[in-house]
Amino acid sequence: MKIAPSILSADFANLARDIHTVEAAGADLLHVDVMDGHFVPNLTFGPSMVAAIRPVTNLGLDVHMMVDAPGQWVQAFAEAGADTLMIHAEATAHLYGTLQAIRTAGCKAGVVINPGTPVSALLAVLPIVDQVLVMTVNPGFGGQQFIPAMTAKVAELSALRDQQGYTYAIEVDGGITDVTAPAVLQAGADILVAGSFVYAAADPAAQMAKLRRA
Ligand code: DX5
Numbered sequence: 001m002k003i004a005p006s007i008l009s010a011d012f013a014n015l016a017r018d019i020h021t022v023e024a025a026g027a028d029l030l031h032v033d034v035m036d037g038h039f040v041p042n043l044t045f046g047p048s049m050v051a052a053i054r055p056v057t058n059l060g061l062d063v064h065m066m067v068d069a070p071g072q073w074v075q076a077f078a079e080a081g082a083d084t085l086m087i088h089a090e091a092t093a094h095l096y097g098t099l100q101a102i103r104t105a106g107c108k109a110g111v112v113i114n115p116g117t118p119v120s121a122l123l124a125v126l127p128i129v130d131q132v133l134v135m136t137v138n139p140g141f142g143g144q145q146f147i148p149a150m151t152a153k154v155a156e157l158s159a160l161r162d163q164q165g166y167t168y169a170i171e172v173d174g175g176i177t178d179v180t181a182p183a184v185l186q187a188g189a190d191i192l193v194a195g196s197f198v199y200a201a202a203d204p205a206a207q208m209a210k211l212r213r214a
């Protein structure tokens, strides 16, 4: 199991400090939530934020692009230092091509589905992705409640991976805590994104230890 703390819930005025806290506590990846105010009703980071973070940590940067027409940003985020670039299936009519472009740009390619989108929408791209992210809340904000019905999608992706010999990692994002993590892990999730559970607590390291015990 890997833990990817989401800096969406970090203190932006002390971002390097908050990144070092989770890195020292054994984070496996750093999850960066990019929002454009169109695909989701919130605005966060652009490529310059990724470029600013890159020299501050050795953690892989797991960049979650909640933006319309993500293809236009692939090159900029790749050059900024993203390791994995994840795009929403709902955000582009050119899903296959944009995933190919991400790989050509030298990043791992990930695809994301909103709660209302079925795994079947991904069948054509599963052979070419490194990661599949199942949203377990509606994207846009941290601190929302986990939607239990999403666990079935994780199980479906895990079964497909076994049957077809695919190699993608399965990631879940939204409302992940020590209480909600066991079910998604049992269903086959490999990477847990956790924002508020880690950062809204007094001791982020203790929160991450709780997740590992889950
Ligand atoms: C939500 C973001 C998440 C967010 C999760 O749109 O994609 O990565 O940071 O926050 P929590 O863990 O608080 O639900």
Ligand code: ZN
Pocket (backbone or CB within 6 Å): 006, 031, 032, 033, 064, 173, 193
């Ligand atoms: Zn995210």
